[in-house]
Amino acid sequence: MFCRRRDPPIPGSDCLTLRRVVATGTFDILHPGHLYYLEESKKLGDELWVIVARDANVRHKPRPIIPEEHRLRMVSALKPVTHAILGDKTDMFRPIQEIQPAIITIGFNQHFDEIKLHQQLSERELHPSIVRIGRYENGDLCSSRIVVERIIEVRGKKDMSHETN
Amino acid sequence: MFCRRRDPPIPGSDCLTLRRVVATGTFDILHPGHLYYLEESKKLGDELWVIVARDANVRHKPRPIIPEEHRLRMVSALKPVTHAILGDKTDMFRPIQEIQPAIITIGFNQHFDEIKLHQQLSERELHPSIVRIGRYENGDLCSSRIVVERIIEVRGKKDMSHETN
Numbered sequence: 001m002f003c004r005r006r007d008p009p010i011p012g013s014d015c016l017t018l019r020r021v022v023a024t025g026t027f028d029i030l031h032p033g034h035l036y037y038l039e040e041s042k043k044l045g046d047e048l049w050v051i052v053a054r055d056a057n058v059r060h061k062p063r064p065i066i067p068e069e070h071r072l073r074m075v076s077a078l079k080p081v082t083h084a085i086l087g088d089k090t091d092m093f094r095p096i097q098e099i100q101p102a103i104i105t106i107g108f109n110q111h112f113d114e115i116k117l118h119q120q121l122s123e124r125e126l127h128p129s130i131v132r133i134g135r136y137e138n139g140d141l142c143s144s145r146i147v148v149e150r151i152i153e154v155r156g157k158k159d160m161s162h163e164t165n
Numbered sequence: 166m167f168c169r170r171r172d173p174p175i176p177g178s179d180c181l182t183l184r185r186v187v188a189t190g191t192f193d194i195l196h197p198g199h200l201y202y203l204e205e206s207k208k209l210g211d212e213l214w215v216i217v218a219r220d221a222n223v224r225h226k227p228r229p230i231i232p233e234e235h236r237l238r239m240v241s242a243l244k245p246v247t248h249a250i251l252g253d254k255t256d257m258f259r260p261i262q263e264i265q266p267a268i269i270t271i272g273f274n275q276h277f278d279e280i281k282l283h284q285q286l287s288e289r290e291l292h293p294s295i296v297r298i299g300r301y302e303n304g305d306l307c308s309s310r311i312v313v314e315r316i317i318e319v320r321g322k323k324d325m326s327h328e329t330n
Binding site: 030032035062063065070074079147148150151152154156 | 194195196197200227228230231235238239242243244245312313315316317319320321
């Protein structure tokens with residue numbers, strides 16, 4: 001069990017100083033870019049909590065291939081991740097209120113407007129630092145979209161050629 | 166650093182009783198079936214070492230989508246994994262000789278003939294137990310092949326329709 005930052009601090013307890021970091025994302029087909037984002041996020045605090053997007057809430061890009069429960073299970077299994085949960089179906093800020101993070105990290109290609117996000121959090125009396133994590137530069141397949149495109153390019157054509165043979 | 170089972174045991178040291186388990190695979194697009202295989206393997210010993218197949222050595226199925234260095238990085242990042250390495254380019258038994266495992270696990274759909282494998286290991290004076298891990302039953306996307314097929318089905322057609330529009 002993890003003690004919460006909003007619990008009364010117990011003198012001599014780790015809870016006095018635990019810094020929670022929250023990272024968010026879809027994490028559809030895991031790749032080293034995701035891992036880099038999570039590793040860099042974890043370095044900023046003591047516990048990394050990850051909010052995994054619900055299938056129904058992914059609207060700004062194609063729906064995930066991998067169902068939310070599988071995505072949650074895989075993210076939970078990564079070493080930098082202390083705890084992963086699914087997002088709230090209707091209120092994206094509810095888990096943030098529960099977790100009370102000191103820091104929220106944003107991936108290099110996530111579409112949040114940091115100023116607007118600050119305002120929305122402030123309205124709920126949440127004041128975490130917002131940190132944008134840089135791009136992972138060591139690979140050309142560090143994007144679920146690019147992995148999907150590669151799969152279609154390499155295997156899709158093969159499958160189509162089988163169909164016509 | 167991990168002490169090796171072949172090192173002289175140090176009285177009072179953990180090395181006296183460490184049981185190494187070796188799991189192997191391609192781990193192309195990570196899914197909960199992989200995770201289940203690794204978690205079940207880890208339960209059998211103290212350290213789980215994973216040998217990740219080299220791109221050039223994957224011949225019994227389509228070549229991996231994800232390059233070997235990325236696959237290695239992702240497998241290394243999973244909680245049950247103590248240490249992951251790439252396989253040897255020419256001799257699949259060389260890493261086994263290095264690691265000296267007490268147990269080698271085989272995934273439910275891996276094509277090894279256990280009796281032949283026992284014989285090949287014995288010829289090198291290796292006598293690990295060989296344990297086949299059962300199938301993970303909780304998901305229909307627990308196969309890299311099925312994930313690839315789903316991607317081609319869901320996104321490939323969309324991409325093709327874009328091309329013709």
